[in-house]
Amino acid sequence: MARIIDAPRAPQIGAGLGRERRPPSLLDDLRADIGKKLELHADAQGRGSRLALLMERGTLAVVVYRFGRWARALRVPVLRAAAMFAYYALFYLVQMFTGISIQAYAAIGPGFVVRNFSCIFVLAESIGSNFTVCEGVTVGNIRGAGRLPVIGDNVYLEPGCKVLGAVTIGDNVVVRANSLVISDIPAGSIAIGNPARAHPRPPND
């Protein structure tokens, strides 16, 4: 197990991650987010149940987060201040009603899905596309780490897991429920345990 985490693959973990993302486009990203959510809930057929998915608390939080990203990137100062004020008000309300706190500082790629609600804190340096979080997930800071987590594409964080500190998670990683990730996870693996260890991900997973 140690061989997987250690030397030979370690330099590749962060390859291509942490890059400067393109400027956020509100509607494109939102379309991708909602498309991903509908894809995850493929069993939800019929207009009623699909509409119910769009009214979910997780979707609401993602919409507000995208709005915040867009507001942050506005160029006109007055417009930006107004949009940021509206964003903070919405952010606080979403925090209160859903317990989901996704800060606009985190650059998250398209296809971002929040499943369920309550106790979700996401604050990261950069996160790739198709990122999924469940309830009880914290992605954030830790004492003395100096930088926030960097996460690749197609990462799934299961309920209750915590990703803390200056860690880098590669592409196609699943972090199992209630794990604690405080060291780097290579691409294509499953992280499990407290503190988490990386296991290779089975090909049919």
Next chain:
Amino acid sequence: MFDTIRADLRHKKQWFLSEKSWFIRDVRIFLEPGTLAVIVYRFGRWVDRLRVPLLKQLLTALYLLAKAFVVMAFGIYIPVRADIGRGFTIHNFSSIFICDAQIGENLIVFQNVTIGYLRGQPQPPQLGNNVFLGAGAKVLGSVKIGDNVVVGPNSVVLSDVPPNCTVMGVPARIMARETDWMKDKREGRGKNY
């Protein structure tokens, strides 16, 4: 009451907000769910000890409303029976449940922390001074935690913890025998967090 709240706020500022702007330190801190919950809890403690008949009932009603708001909106539950010392700090919010435990000064709590009973153990936990409970930590049953203890994120403490230790894991095991960084930070020498 105001003395204790001031001590709580001072500890929060010192620990989490020491490098932030004045706006965050002095204005936005009152909007943070954790601060609101601490203020409501201190108010409840004060009302609980009040001896003026009519005023007490009025303020109790006010307290219950405020507590219901904190529970519903932020998911932080701290009963009046919990005995928590000065410098109580909640960082973030949601899924925080604290039972009527004996807790010392300068407790730091993150989101998703439970301090509670365990089936078959009638006594609540006892926590010493300067205890740090990371995100998702659970302290359950009649355990005693000493002074200057750091409980790592997502750990479950089911047995006693001696002072000056870092514990981690499920169930929690001792990882380190010194927590000097907490003292350094509290006295302003260490800048990390």
